[in-house]
Amino acid sequence: MTLPLLILRPLDGARQTERRAKDLGLRTVVDPLFNVEPIAWTAPLPENFDGLLLTSANAVAHAGARLKSFRTLPVLAVGQATARAAGDAGFHVVETGRSSGQQLLDDLQADCYRRILWLAGEQHSALNPGEREMTVVPIYRSRAIALGEKAVACLKQEAAVLLHSARAARHLVAELERLRITPDQHHLLAFSEKVADAAGRGWKSLQIADRPDDESLLSLATGLCQSG
Template sequence: MEAGAPVWITRARPGAEATAERVQALGFTPLIDPLLAVAALDVEIDLDHVAALAFTSANGVEAFARLHDARFLPVFAVGRATARAAETLGFRSVSSADGDVEDLARLVVGAAGGPVLWAGAKEPAGDLVGMLRECGVMAHGIAVYETVERAPAKATLTTATTVLLHSPRAARGLAAILAERPAPNLRVLCLSKAVAAPLAGLVEPGSVAVAPRPDESAMLELLTA
């Protein structure tokens, strides 16, 4: 990619701003136009008999932190960005799986000392609670936020040369757009194979690249590959 090329950031705010800073530091022009928006849910959180917390996104951490001031419980995070969010918000003990939901489940199974509470999206991409229960870990979940779809500006699709996709749901949103407005020259960078799956048949195979590991740093490395 040429220096200064526009890179479309589709993830929801506020995470989009952090990604934009990293894209700009690499010498490209960030174009923030999310396909999803985060809406916090007003719910009560009961931590009685909870020994640890599990988060599959930074949005889950931030939504939990707005609802409850407890920071003493151990936190298990799916990846580095989620772990950083927990540390920034004052959680004292944070462990990162540095992977996907299955990696997080393995981490929790090996380290949790009691019942686990997962706090996350109303429509999660993976069933962490189910995985933990299958492994004999007492776990339950609570939805602390939801993501709602939003339409990007019409000019975004024609301006961007590369698009970053962090989630299967964002990928499904882009797939719906491309089904009506093909963009044969658009390069698509995906966080994982699951994220890339909804785009099958809608873009040229060589136009889609998948990060070698499911974290943003690995995906951003593809910008200069």
């Protein structure tokens, strides 16, 4: 019997992960822990910037029509999913960070992209731009919701749980405590060390993706779920 794979990320991303997982023959349960929604924002003048930082595909999905005015700016994307979303929206992606926004900024050449616009989520990690100027404009929010019925039912048996963000990890831990569900019969597959740290200990097993992308995460899931 294969283990079910519980996908908790927001719905748009969850559907993409689910498609990839099913292509690998995995049995999935999708029940997002967050609803992503656009928020009102004022678009600054594109000519004031020489680079556009996107750390999530949610920025592309929820920015609305005003996003088009920034197509003249080269995009600095975190992760392949964000880069694909930006490319599909007509942007030219010049840099793709493999681990985090901070890593991407740190790896930029010193004389490139001195005035960066970051279209971010309402709740975002702080980034240090160094000597660059960076303007942060929140354009969407991820609203935490209670663990859904499908997820609760899935967690009544041994399962593999995908976690894509530290915030999701903290919220899941809180929900498990609220529902008195112990994690010790479940396997955690974490997007990064930061996510694993936020999820804490007590899991039946915990594995961290070699790279922060679905391909690496689902490679772990395939080995775990199909041998479960």
